[in-house]
Amino acid sequence: MPHAAANGPGVRGVFTSFNCIVGLSSAASAVLHAPYPDMTRHRPLSLMSTAAAVLVGALVTATQARADNLADAIAHAYQTNPTLLAQRQQQQITDETYVQARAGYRPQVNVQVTGQRQDYVGTTTNSGSALAVISQPLYNGGRTATAVAASQADILSGRENLRQVEASVLEQVIQAYADVLRDQEGVAIRQQNLNALNDQLAEFQARNKAGDATRTDVAQSQGFLLQARVDLANARAQLQTSRSNYIAVVGLEPKALEPLPPLPGVPKNANDAVKTAELGNPAVRAALYEEQAAHLRTAEARDQRLPTVSLQGQIGYSGPVSVFTPNIYGRDATAVVTVTQPLFAGGIINSQVRQQIHKESVARLQTEQAKRAMDQQVMSAWSNYAESRENITNAEDQVKANQDAYDGVRMELRADLRSTLEVFYIEQSLIQAQLNASGARHDSYVASANLLATMGLLEVRSVAPEIKAYDPETPFRAVSHEGSVPWEGVPAVLDNLTSPRLRRLPTPPSQPVVDGG
Numbered sequence: 001m002p003h004a005a006a007n008g009p010g011v012r013g014v015f016t017s018f019n020c021i022v023g024l025s026s027a028a029s030a031v032l033h034a035p036y037p038d039m040t041r042h043r044p045l046s047l048m049s050t051a052a053a054v055l056v057g058a059l060v061t062a063t064q065a066r067a068d069n070l071a072d073a074i075a076h077a078y079q080t081n082p083t084l085l086a087q088r089q090q091q092q093i094t095d096e097t098y099v100q101a102r103a104g105y106r107p108q109v110n111v112q113v114t115g116q117r118q119d120y121v122g123t124t125t126n127s128g129s130a131l132a133v134i135s136q137p138l139y140n141g142g143r144t145a146t147a148v149a150a151s152q153a154d155i156l157s158g159r160e161n162l163r164q165v166e167a168s169v170l171e172q173v174i175q176a177y178a179d180v181l182r183d184q185e186g187v188a189i190r191q192q193n194l195n196a197l198n199d200q201l202a203e204f205q206a207r208n209k210a211g212d213a214t215r216t217d218v219a220q221s222q223g224f225l226l227q228a229r230v231d232l233a234n235a236r237a238q239l240q241t242s243r244s245n246y247i248a249v250v251g252l253e254p255k256a257l258e259p260l261p262p263l264p265g266v267p268k269n270a271n272d273a274v275k276t277a278e279l280g281n282p283a284v285r286a287a288l289y290e291e292q293a294a295h296l297r298t299a300e301a302r303d304q305r306l307p308t309v310s311l312q313g314q315i316g317y318s319g320p321v322s323v324f325t326p327n328i329y330g331r332d333a334t335a336v337v338t339v340t341q342p343l344f345a346g347g348i349i350n351s352q353v354r355q356q357i358h359k360e361s362v363a364r365l366q367t368e369q370a371k372r373a374m375d376q377q378v379m380s381a382w383s384n385y386a387e388s389r390e391n392i393t394n395a396e397d398q399v400k401a402n403q404d405a406y407d408g409v410r411m412e413l414r415a416d417l418r419s420t421l422e423v424f425y426i427e428q429s430l431i432q433a434q435l436n437a438s439g440a441r442h443d444s445y446v447a448s449a450n451l452l453a454t455m456g457l458l459e460v461r462s463v464a465p466e467i468k469a470y471d472p473e474t475p476f477r478a479v480s481h482e483g484s485v486p487w488e489g490v491p492a493v494l495d496n497l498t499s500p501r502l503r504r505l506p507t508p509p510s511q512p513v514v515d516g517g
Contacts, residue, residue: 069258070177071464073250077173078166078460078467080251087165088470094158095476097151104144105488105495107136112316131316131332137491138337141306142299145492145499150296152502157289159472163508164282166470167458169249174449174463176246180254182442183239186435190232193431197225217420224424265457266448267512270382273455277378278371280456280508287363287370288505294363298356299500304349306498307341374454381451388444395437402430456508 078084115128137144201221207213246254267273278284313335342349406426412418452458461469 068252068255070174070260071466073173073177073246073252073254074170074460074464075467076252077169077250078464078470081169081249084165084169087162088472091155091158091162091472092475092479094155095472095479097154098148098476099479099482101144101147101151102488103483104137104140104147105491106483106485107134109134125320127318127320129316129318129332131314131318133314134312136311137308138311139307139309139491139494141303141308142495142497142499143303143306145495146296146300146303149499149502150293150300153289153293153296155476156502156504157286157293160282160286160289162472163456163459164286166460167282167453167456170458170460170463171449171453172249174260175446176242176249177254177257178260178442178445179242180239180246181257181260182438183235183242184257185438187232187235187239189431189434189438190228190235194225194228194232197221197228201225220421220424224428260445263445263448263452264462265452265455265511266385267382267451267455270379272512272514273378273382273451274375275513276455276457276509277374279506279513281370281374281378281454282456282508284367284370284374285456285505285508287367291360291363291367292502294356294360296500296502298353298360301349301352301356303499304345304352305342307339310338310340312336312338377454378451381447381454385444385447385451388440388447391440392437392444395433395440398433399430399437402426402433406430455512457510457512459510462510 110133112131112133113129116126118125118127201218204213204218204221208215208218243254246252267276313333315331315333317331406423406429409418409423409426449458452462459469460467
């Protein structure tokens with residue numbers, strides 16, 4: 001190789017700047033692995049990766065002493081994310097339907113005040129009344145009981161929707177957090193590559209002046225240096241995009257982020273993932289409750305054919321109106337029990353029953369669709385997770401292979417067996433392998449979060465147990481007894497005699513359901 005022979009002695013000094021990098025401690029390499037714990041086999045990374053880790057550590061120390069962690073990001077998003085807060089408000093709107101339904105057990109009290117003037121054959125009379133009218137339902141044909149049960153089904157479905165929104169927000173936080181870590185690492189790797197190429201160019205220019213290197217060597221070095229600048233600019237732009245996404249989701253600017261903690265509850269196989277999702281997937285659970293609500297409203301529509309019983313009483317005063325004649329008002333008090341049996345309603349009751357039957361069929365089909373979508377999402381999420389785990393192994397093997405190749409071509413270059421261009425290409429392959437490894441660790445972590453979300457396990461109580469979880473039962477209890485009276489249990493018992501009951505689903509699992517266990 002004439003070209004290599006001509007340039008061999010001159011280019012040996014090019015790698016002086018790299019030799020000092022090789023001597024960096026293995027602790028810096030561990031820093032680079034740290035953002036994705038338990039996702040890799042922790043092999044020694046290449047010299048570029050080690051230097052990048054040191055650079056990241058130095059920047060972090062210089063900019064901020066305290067690092068933000070994933071729990072901090074989740075806590076702030078949990079308290080301030082508009083999407084999540086809006087869903088909580090929506091749930092409280094749904095809670096009010098329970099109070100409105102239970103009003104059917106309670107009395108209605110109204111005050112009626114009337115005044116009358118009558119002129120008849122030259123005679124004028126004034127009369128008036130002031131009455132308190134009380135109407136108490138005794139039996140409503142089961143309609144109130146089914147309406148209450150349907151509102152409870154709506155509330156439970158809403159809570160599952162709230163779980164789904166919470167998981168989606170947590171997944172977005174994890175994605176944004178992991179993106180910033182990955183892109184910070186990418187910028188550090190690109191910056192270190194640029195620094196090394198600057199040193200190489202300076203060395204080639206000095207050697208060229210001394211006659212030990214050709215202008216071709218200088219031109220090749222300049223070309224790779226210019227490309228490195230482009231790559232660094234792109235990496236910085238990508239980091240800025242990720243930081244903007246982080247701010248949009250979390251509501252805070254990312255500072256020096258700590259490594260990502262392990263995510264609990266990741267299943268060991270696809271069967272465990274599916275079994276857990278069947279019990280805990282919030283979309284499926286919400287659909288099941290919506291199906292129950294539709295069934296109960298069908299029963300409520302049928303209950304319109306049944307008789308109703310109510311008690312109505314009124315008490316008050318009535319008589320002639322005269323400001324000059326006191327104590328002329330007589331007190332009236334009446335009590336009436338009314339039994340009402342619908343006989344003909346112009347077809348509206350039958351129409352409403354048929355309408356609700358169709359709605360129930362739609363809800364049943366939507367439940368089936370939710371189950372199929374859940375199966376597809378779980379299997380897709382599991383495949384992505386398994387593939388990303390395998391990609392970590394392949395990417396790290398690629399880093400090791402490129403590191404060995406890079407070390408080999410450097411030695412062969414000194415022996416005049418390789419050209420300068422070959423060294424540059426292997427060096428860039430090594431850089432790309434490091435970026436691939438970083439991306440694989442990122443993808444594996446994000447894929448595990450997505451898998452947990454589809455299983456119904458991505459909740460604040462599991463990923464950040466130190467944060468007090470929002471309990472939708474608390475605002476519900478605050479309003480559930482609004483307007484209650486001591487005797488409302490009597491009409492409630494009577495109404496429940498002819499109405500179907502709500503069936504609550506088992507509590508969703510907090511850990512994967514083990515296949516066969």
